[in-house]
Amino acid sequence: MPGGTELDGKVSRQVESAVKEADLVLFVVDSTVGVLDDDQAIAKWLRTSGKEVLVVSNKVDTDKREFDKWEFLSLGLGEPFPVSALHGRKAGDVLDEILIRVPRREGDDEVEVVVERQGPNRTPGIPRVSIVGRPNVGKSTLFNRLVGQDRAVVHDMPGTTRDSIDTVVETPDGPMMFVDTAGMRRRSRVDESTEYYSFVRALRAVDESDIALLVIDATEGITSQDQRLAERIDASGSPVVVVLNKWEMLNADERAEIDIEIGRKLFFVGDAPVLKMSALTGKGVQKLRPVLQDSIEQYHRRVPTRDVNRVIARAQQQQPAPSGGRVLYALQGASDPPTFTLFVNKELPPTYLRYLERSIREGFEFGSVPIKIRVRKRAE
Ligand SMILES: Nc1nc2c(ncn2[C@@H]2O[C@H](COP(=O)(O)OP(=O)(O)OP(=O)(O)O)[C@@H](O)[C@H]2O)c(=O)[nH]1
Ligand SMILES: [Mg+2]
Structure with a gap:
């Protein structure tokens, strides 16, 4: 952790060990002040840590402030998640994202990830x-x-x-x-x-x-x-x-x-x-x-994670992705409409993603219902 004074040094060591043990790092930035030099230094250090990082841009109290988050794209850690810790705004969304990103361990299978699609004029759960x-x-x-x-x-x-x-x-x-x-x-x-x-x-x-x-x-x-x-x-x-x-x-x-x-x-x-x-x-x-x-x-349907992975494994066996690409793990992160998250080792071409989408659709007889596929890259 970069820093100068003695206190900084102590804080740094604590942060360093916390990050070392973490499955996911939430990097909280202040959207009202923008990207500071310190933010940049921390981001640089986090990028070399090899850890999965989620940038959380805090103090986004209103829709209008939502755009402020884009400035933090320059940190090179992916799309920032806007929240207001004070008002609890979008805290649920961040929680969902965390559940999707944190790898599951053995015996973890009962964890359910619920991401509700919400937008203007939408009543959740009513088609x-x-x-x-x-x-x-x-x-x-x-x-x-x-x-x-x-x-x-x-x-x-x-x-x-x-x-x-x-x-x-x-x-x-x-x-x-x-x-x-x-x-x-x-x-x-x-x-x-x-x-x-x-x-x-x-x-x-x-x-x-x-x-x-x-x-x-x-x-x-x-x-x-x-x-x-x-x-x-x-x-x-x-x-x-x-x-x-x-x-x-x-x-x-x-x-x-x-x-x-x-x-x-x-x-x-x-x-x-x-x-x-x-x-x-x-x-x-x-x-x-x-x-x-x-x-x-x-x-409204939700497919058990084990079954999703079985279908994906079979699809990959029948037709592997080009140049060593692979889906490591998959789950249905949300229903309404069915949304599947694929954790991959590297980017997969759109044609291959469509093939996987088709495999899921056919494997679970989704008919003509739209299926969303989200792709997350992660180290093997
Ligand atoms: N014969 C027949 N006429 C119909 C049928 N359904 C609607 N109509 C008639 O078609 C006309 C237009 O019906 P609307 O329901 O207003 O049509 P719309 O598609 O809503 O039209 P806009 O709102 O102008 O886009 C009316 O005179 C209806 O009575 C049908 O099944 N059979
Ligand atoms: Mg009409």
Whole structure:
């Protein structure tokens, strides 16, 4: 430990021995004063110690101060964790991170790591189902059906819904939040500013949702805008359920035609369920229930660490990572959505991570639920 006076010397020796015995070092810095010379000296010393270090930037009392943490990236010890020790702000997050980083020992297996995904507008533990699609396809009609009352305005005029509205519904499978969104059209056609903001909010609803119902007006077939929307939802990582609405309007030929179209035009959403229904009459809407139930169950699921490691080991045996990369240990750090942490000896290429993600998905039959993979590098 760098330092000058006698007291410094004593402190240093204590710190040195504490660090030597530690599995993880929390390096606390003061976000209100920024990086000091001493911080830099300590960081340099910590980097040579070979220990796992978590930089905790303290005194982050408000969201606004959150940016102050970035200055501490220059310490070369990874992304700092902002907290306010005084107010206990984000203390839980740091605890979660510690549990993930500290290696488990024999007999340690009962330690459960719970990291709850939280963000703006999120109610922890309640899955969000967003209803999205082009204008006038019947999103609000479906929303009203699902929540069991006429909460959203329905009108035969594109652009009726301007802002997202959400409602929590008690279902036999537990509480579920449904979000009705504004119809989305191609960006080039979005000229009015209110419409632009509706569009942005609808996209945000997708990003924050756990399942997206993509509603398509079957009487118009699958348009390029539907395709683009499907791509966008897919990119957000939300599992998609395709709803072919206004189905009661189609004759037999038209129905056969759209069945073919689906495979051709929406192939990239993979094996997303496709449901045909009439939100107006209610026919077929009940088919959503088991599909949603299934997604929700997967969403809450937690896989035992032993099993995760077995699946990862098998995947690595079948196809080892290139140039000596290896997953040393893996665990499911969080559910809602399932989040897996892989401890690796060196960086693994994205293609290999996707392979591992697929192995986990198939190994535990996660279906189309989004899985998050976090990677932590550590010495063997
Ligand atoms: N025939 C038929 N009409 C439907 C069906 N679902 C909705 N509609 C009608 O389609 C029109 C638009 O319905 P909305 O629910 O307002 O559509 P929306 O997708 O919310 O529209 P925006 O909010 O403008 O994006 C209304 O006239 C509905 O009655 C359906 O299953 N069959
Ligand atoms: Mg609407």
